[in-house]
Every structure is written in C-alpha cells, then in structure tokens.
Amino acid sequence: MNSRITHLSAQFYAVGGAELAPVATVYIDRLQDVLDHCVYTERVERALHSAISNLYSLAGWGALDGADRERATLLFSACLKSCLLAGDPIAMAGAWSALGHKALGDHDRAAAATEQALVLLPPRMKRNRAYYTVQLAEIQLAQHDHEAAAAGVAQLSTGLPDMKNLGDRLSRVRRALAA
Numbered sequence: 001m002n003s004r005i006t007h008l009s010a011q012f013y014a015v016g017g018a019e020l021a022p023v024a025t026v027y028i029d030r031l032q033d034v035l036d037h038c039v040y041t042e043r044v045e046r047a048l049h050s051a052i053s054n055l056y057s058l059a060g061w062g063a064l065d066g067a068d069r070e071r072a073t074l075l076f077s078a079c080l081k082s083c084l085l086a087g088d089p090i091a092m093a094g095a096w097s098a099l100g101h102k103a104l105g106d107h108d109r110a111a112a113a114t115e116q117a118l119v120l121l122p123p124r125m126k127r128n129r130a131y132y133t134v135q136l137a138e139i140q141l142a143q144h145d146h147e148a149a150a151a152g153v154a155q156l157s158t159g160l161p162d163m164k165n166l167g168d169r170l171s172r173v174r175r176a177l178a179a
Contacts, residue, residue, distance in 0.1 A: 005054050021062025024055045031055070046086045053082035053091050060098055073099070090128075093120040097132060100139075111139045130156055131166055137173045150177050 004027070031052050035045070056079035063072035080095035093116075100113030114136045121129050133152050140149035153173055 005051060005058075017058070017062030017064070018066030019062075021059045021066065024059040024062065028052055028055045028059070046088075049082045049086035050088055050091065053079045053086055053088070053095065056082055057091075057094065057098060089120050089122060090125065093117040093125075093128065093132070096120060097135070100135070107139055107143045111136060111143065114139060134166055134169050134173060138169065141173060141176050146177055149173060153177070 031048055034040075035048055035052075040048070056075050060072045060075035060079060063069075063075055076095060076098045079098065080092065083091040083095050096113045096117035100110045100117060114132055117132045118129065118136065121132065123129070133156055137149040137152045140146075140152065153170065156170065
C-alpha cells in the first residue's frame with residue numbers, strides 16, 4: 001500500500017498532479033472499502049487512515065494543479081479528517097498547511113490554517129516549524145500586521161535549517177519589515 005502511494009507521489013512530480021488526481025481518488029475509494037468492510041486491529045486502522053490522508057493530500061494538490069480550488073478544499077478537508085483518525089500530528093500539520101496554502105488569497109483563513117499547523121507540529125520538527133513560521137510571517141505582512149510578522153521571525157534563531165529557498169523567503173520578510 002505505502003509503496004504504491006510513494007510511486008504515485010513520484011509520478012505526481014514527474015507527470016503533474018492534475019492528471020493523476022483521479023488515480024489517487026480510486027485508491028482512496030478502495031481503501032475506504034477496506035475500512036468499511038473488513039476486520040482489522042486498531043494499528044491497521046490507523047495505518048489505513050494514514051494512507052488515505054496521504055492520498056487525499058496528493059489528490060488535493062492535483063486539484064490545485066488543475067485550478068479546481070473548490071475540489072482542493074474538499075480534498076484537503078478530507079485529508080485533515082483522515083489525519084485526525086490516524087492520530088498523526090505531523091500529517092495534521094501538513095493538512096492544515098495545505099489548507100493554508102490553498103487559502104493564500106484569503107489571508108485570514110491562510111493565517112488561521114498556518115497557525116493551526118504550527119500548533120500541531122512537535123517542537124522537534126525544526127525544518128517544518130521554520131517553514132510555517134516564515135509562511136505565517138509572509139501572510140501577516142500581506143495583512144499589514146508587521147508587529148506579528150516581526151515577532152514570528154524573531155523566534156527563528158540563526159540556527160535555521162539549511163534550506164536555501166526558506167532563507168531567501170526569510171530575507172525578503174526581514175527586508176520588508178525593515179522598510
């Protein structure tokens with residue numbers, strides 16, 4: 001199951017998500033059928049929900065690739081539900097982030113979703129926390145909330161994970177705050 005999802009995920013990047021989103025939804029339907037009609041342990045149930053959440057996430061990004069924002073919202077919301085059922089806080093943070101990314105034109109929703117992602121991420125996930133902190137600061141700048149953006153980036157120490165793109169984004173935020 002996980003190897004097929006990994007293969008599908010790789011194909012999303014090679015071929016494009018819009019074309020492969022229907023494949024992900026077929027896999028979701030098959031796994032939902034297993035959940036509805038089979039007997040399994042709690043551990044297996046969580047693994048199934050985790051796999052389904054991964055597929056919903058892939059399908060959601062595929063819907064965004066295909067410019068279907070409404071479908072993406074539904075898929076990312078279903079992803080979040082599956083993450084909750086799987087009891088996977090890291091996947092939950094990813095689902096909230098995806099909802100935030102989808103809502104970037106709606107700054108209030110994007111900020112709320114990104115803040116929720118930060119709440120759910122364990123402290124040890126430094127790279128992810130740095131990414132979402134910068135994303136939130138970018139949203140706050142767009143909302144003209146410079147004080148909140150400055151407070152957020154102040155939390156990031158000089159020990160920022162080695163992520164060039166993130167460093168560039170953080171530099172742009174800091175320049176905007178200094179202006």
